[in-house]
Amino acid sequence: MIPAYASLSERIWFYAFRVGCGLILLFLVIPILVIIPLSFNSDSFLIYPMSGFSLRWYEEFFFSDTWTHALKNSLIVAPFATLLAMVFGTLASIGLTRVDFPGKALVTAILISPMVVPVVIVGVATYLVFAPIGLSGSYVGLILVHAALGVPFVVTTVSATLQGFDYNLVRAAASLGANPVTAFFRVTLPLVAPGVISGGLFAFGISFDEVVVTLFLASPEQTTLPRQMFSGIRENISPAIAAVATILTIFAVLMLLTLEWLRGRSERMRTSASNR
């Protein structure tokens, strides 16, 4: 809060700073909120003022083959890609936090590199290599590459969670006769679960929003929701796009709430553990 003895210029600065920050925060959310009402527009223009209320664009989304097909594809590709990224990423994170070896920094950098390599390069490269072996235009190819793109997020979040993990617990489990697999599933995994799940959510978000690799690798058969939106925006942008955007925004809110809940839960667990 502003202290009572603050000078006039300090007061002006204090309020100007807050107003400025408020405007920047509005800049971040307003575009997302502005598009939502337009999805209920009764005519086919994405322009205010709206001419009337209608659910016809949601009807178009839920009853047209193009959109339902794209939604179905996204719901096939993203979960499988997430599962692969979670399994590989979690195992590797445990390995990385437990041992030191020469070149570990390099290995880590390589495992995280799918996050920084321009995604067009990934798309072109995988198309080049996957097409001759029949993996382009297939669900398997798309899932594999989406998983590779999601892996860095799982590795970083799970590694961060493991920093606070007490390996004496695993030793205790082993000394009580648990084999490593049992110890992993009964001791390690439940404790790092928040990290694994948030990593998984990130990976899901990456795949669910991925369009560039899909442009190169998928045939029309595998068109995903973002891919369909891409052609929609490019060809004719109608309120149907706004309806899809609204649905995706609701989806984003749900993901965000889940993540916040997980974060709060692990924080509470940590504080209650240290209080004991």
Place this chain on the structure above:
Amino acid sequence: MSAKAIGEAVSGAPSETATPLKTQLRRAERLKKLKYGALIAPLALFLLLTFLWPIGALLMRSIENPEVPEALPQTLRALAGWDRQALPGEDAYAALVADLTENKGSRTLAVAAKRMNMEEPGFRSLFMNTARKLPLEPGVDAREGLLEIDSQWGELGTWQLIARNGRAYTDYFLLAAVDLYRDGAGNIVQADPSASIFVDIFVRTFWMSLIVTVWCVVLGYPVAYLLATQSSRVSNLLMIFVLLPFWTSILVRVAAWIVLLQQGGLINMGLISLGIIDQPLQLVFNRIGVYIAMVHILLPFMILPLYSVMKGISPTYLRAAVSLGCPPFKSYWKVYFPMTIPGLAAGGLLVFIISMGYYITPALLGSPKEQMASYFVAFYTNETTNWGMAAALSAVLLLATLILYFVYNRLVGSATSGARPR
């Protein structure tokens, strides 16, 4: 470690039993290393197959040059000892006639002609027309026959081009990606300014990324500071404003900006009704639109690392400086700001690296003048199927990205390297 070994260690065993303990320990350590190393292996293998191998194969395409050697093996053999200063001898002409006659109408020849056409427009028709008119009448001299079909066969440049592409590897594409080429004698020279496009494209990619990064710093720094200095209840609430766009699909945000910025969009309507402008401004499908959307999409990547660094800075430093008589702005600049530089550098580099690879946003919101390097990689793949050029542009873009990523890693320390095994 066995109970016996522990017993010996505790009782201060004599030196001859200490050695086995040491070896045992080392063996256990090695076993542990192997065991945990094995956990990394599946991911390493997975990325090798789905990520590293494709990228490696793509990069190889930038230097592979198999087309001409496959189509003209005899000619190249005849040209093996040629000095490239004067026209080659009779045997080279005869070998070329033999090669062209043999491969007449084949895909191999078409591909080689296309490949040479990339370097010299007109070569495709030269090769295809010549092959169509072969074989020569019996008894006609190879050189005269070829010259009669097309006088270009009597030019030194034609033969230099064939000889230059005689090996299975070439630096042509990589040089072309930075607007260089080899002249007839094989020296690297600058391309004609009218034909130079790629350096401009990379400069544009850099410049646009830089502008976006600067805006993200300018807008992100105050917000991160506000978030870091509020009570956790308020900052959690304000954080939603940052995280909601972060989690919203990029395509949703692009669509939203089209709606806002178009001619009849809210921003133009607002400005007109306020009387600031009479005619709607062109805000989208040009550079302004691309900048606005890119800053909007990348701002969270700036705010989040800055926030986590600022969160770790105790407010007492600033208070101490003020209580020692330093004016608020100066103490802020001298004390607080230097401590935030790691976060600033990390966020700035992250934003810069991500924007360098941008494709979707410029493609949907920009005119041809806003397309960045990624667009041309896609262009050469989709439109002209020129893998060599797509690969060479990828190589340059990837190199720039990896250098920055290396600096970023040095600065931030990768996510796990800070963790020592316990």
